[in-house]
Amino acid sequence: MKFPRLDENIKVVKIAIIGGSGLYNLEGLELVAEVNPDTPWGKPSDAITIAKTASGLYVAFLARHGRGHYLTPSEVPARANIAALKSLGVEVIIAYSAVGSLREELKPRDFVLPSQIIDRTKGIRHSTFFEEGLVAHAMFADPFSAVLEKRGVIEGGDFHRQKTLICMEGPQFSTRAESHMYRSFGADLINMSVLPEAKLAREAEIAYQMICMSTDYDCWKEHEVAVTVEAVVANLKANSDNAQRLLAAILPGLEQVVKNGQALEGLKGSMRFACMTAPEKRSAEAVKKLEFLLPGYYTV
Ligand SMILES: CSC[C@H]1O[C@H](OP(=O)(O)O)[C@H](O)[C@@H]1O
Ligand SMILES: Nc1ncnc2[nH]cnc12
Numbered sequence: 537m538k539f540p541r542l543d544e545n546i547k548v549v550k551i552a553i554i555g556g557s558g559l560y561n562l563e564g565l566e567l568v569a570e571v572n573p574d575t576p577w578g579k580p581s582d583a584i585t586i587a588k589t590a591s592g593l594y595v596a597f598l599a600r601h602g603r604g605h606y607l608t609p610s611e612v613p614a615r616a617n618i619a620a621l622k623s624l625g626v627e628v629i630i631a632y633s634a635v636g637s638l639r640e641e642l643k644p645r646d647f648v649l650p651s652q653i654i655d656r657t658k659g660i661r662h663s664t665f666f667e668e669g670l671v672a673h674a675m676f677a678d679p680f681s682a683v684l685e686k687r688g689v690i691e692g693g694d695f696h697r698q699k700t701l702i703c704m705e706g707p708q709f710s711t712r713a714e715s716h717m718y719r720s721f722g723a724d725l726i727n728m729s730v731l732p733e734a735k736l737a738r739e740a741e742i743a744y745q746m747i748c749m750s751t752d753y754d755c756w757k758e759h760e761v762a763v764t765v766e767a768v769v770a771n772l773k774a775n776s777d778n779a780q781r782l783l784a785a786i787l788p789g790l791e792q793v794v795k796n797g798q799a800l801e802g803l804k805g806s807m808r809f810a811c812m813t814a815p816e817k818r819s820a821e822a823v824k825k826l827e828f829l830l831p832g833y834y835t836v
Contacts, residue, residue, distance in 0.1 A: 546568070546569060546594055547625075548594075548624070548625030549586055549594040549595065549596045549625050550593070550594075550626060550627045550628065550794040550799070551593065551594075551595045551596070551626065551627070551630075551787075551790050551791070551794060552584075552595070552596040552597070552598065552624075552626040552630075553595060553596070553597045553598075553630050553631075553632070553783065554598050554599075554600050554617070554629060554630070554631040554632065554733070555597060555599045556600050556601070556631070556632045556633040556729060557601065557605065557633075557768065557772060558634060558769065558772030558773065558776060559599075559632050559779060560599045560605070561585070561597065561599075561603070562585065562595065562597040562783075563780045564784060565587035565589060566587055566588045567585055567586070568587060568588050568594070569585070569586040570583045570584065570585050570586070571583065571586065571620075571624070572584065573620045573623055573624075575615075575619035575620050575828060576619065576824075576825040576828050577613065577615035577616045577619050577662075577665075577825075578613050578615075578616040579616055579620075580598060580613060580617045580620040580621075581598060581599060581600055581601065581602045581607055581612055581616075581617055582598065582599050582603050584596050584598045584624070585597045589791060591788075591791055593791050593794070593795075595787070598617055598621065600612055600617070600729060600733075608707045609705075609706045609707060609728035609729050610657075610661055610705060610706065610707070610728075612729070612733075614661065614662070614663075614733050614736050615662055615665060615732075615736055617733070618733065618736040618737055618740050619665070619828060619829055621740075621742070622740045622742060623828065626742055627742060627743060627794055627799040627800055628681070628684070628742065628743045628744075628790055628793065628794060628799045629737055629742055629743070629744045629745075630745055630747060630783070630786065630790070631729075631733060631734075631744065631745070631746045631747070632746075632749065632779065633727045633729050633730065633746055633747070633748050634727065634749055634751045634768055634771075635648070635701065635725040635726060635727040635748040635749065635751065636710075636726040636727070636752050636753065636754035636763055637724070637725060637750040637752065637753050637754065638702075638718055638719045638723055638724055638725060638726060638754060638756060639699075639719075639724050639725075641696070642696055642699070642724060642725065642750050643750065644750050644753070644767075644771045645749070645750065645751075645774060645778070646696060646749075646750045647694055647696070647747060647748065647749060647750075647778070647782065648695060648696040648697075648699050648724075648725055648747075648748040648750060649695045649696070649697050649698075649699070649746075649747065649748070650680065650700065650701035650724075650730070650746055650748055651678070651680060651697065651698045651700070652679065652699075652700040652701070653679045653700070653701050653702075653703060653730055653731065653734060654700060654701070654702040654703070654718075654721055654722075654723055655703055655731055656702055656703060656704045656705065656718075657703055657704070657705050657731050657732070658705045660705070661731070661732050662732065663731065663732035663735055663736070664732075664735070664739060665736065665739050665825070665826060666739065666811075666822075667822070668821070668822050669813065669818060669819020669821065669822040669823075670811070670813050670818050670819060670822035670826055670834060671811070671812045671813045672739070672807060672810040672811040672812060672813075673810050673812065674735070674738045674739045674806070674807065674810050675738070675806065675810070676735060676738055679735075679744075680734070680744060680745050680746065681744055681745050682802065683743050683793065683798060683799060683800075683801050683802070683803075684745050684789075684790075687793050687798055688789060689786055689789035689790055689792075689793055690745065690747075690786055691789075694782070695747075699724040699725055699748075700722055700723050700724050700725070701723070701725045701730055701746070702718045702721065702723035702725070702726050702727075703726075703727060703728065703729070703730045703731040704727075704728055705728065709755065709762065709763050710726065710754060710755060712755045712756065712758070715754045715755045716756055719756055725750070726754055727748070730746055734746065738803075739829075740830070741803045741804060741806060741807055741830065743799050747782070749771075749772065749775055751763075751767065751768040751771040752764075752767050752768055752771065807830055807833060808833050811833070811834060818834060822834075823835060
């Protein structure tokens, strides 16, 4: 399908959805444009589609692994994805992810809102916008947006809440010994995608929440078959209507939060003060790149 480029009628797109494994398109909304912006960190995973909601707001959709799933979790150009969304005006990202469950009570096809993250990626992913002459340290103690919970955007009993998500490198799944170790760490869920996406959203001052769809019990259950892609995909397919319904249910709350200017509570301006590098020591090249993301923050 062909769409017009983002035009002057669409001035700003404040809400974005990142689709993970099995979720490659937005359904039920009128698609009005498609963009594929260049950023100082390259091109995003795929073209970004823009849809219009019933109340006239615009929503961007980006497939994390590309439509057709051609990027491994480690190859996802997370900096370009976040920078491209920011350049459209995005203030809130809802990111979907297929996850393994490390707890009996988090059953396959359940939806889970994680509140914490443990990093088990291996340092091979670009995980910051601040490097090479411009140093900043973002707060990340609470990695997901408090505003979305506080303002009742994501409410109701359909979710497990307050769970810890561990992010592994992949693309291979874990060994049984690793799966047991992650449980002993206190992790409840496992995926390969929340990092560096969540860190970069924080650096870009975008409110970010991941919605996890449990697809398997990984491999910690000694006498049960270990996770396979077939099992993950079967549960994702069975659950795709629920995922789209859930999105439709939270969109009005998201729209309210952005309309009321509440999305960036506690975030807006935070990266100005997180910068450590003295103005005269800032690399011109780094400042130029950061100007794309946070205009006016670091220019001297
Ligand atoms: C298809 S199983 C492993 C794969 O699924 C998850 O992807 P996403 O988070 O984009 O839904 C997981 O993180 C792995 O990348
Ligand atoms: N068991 C698992 N490990 C890592 N990522 C996953 N995504 C879905 N299931 C997973």
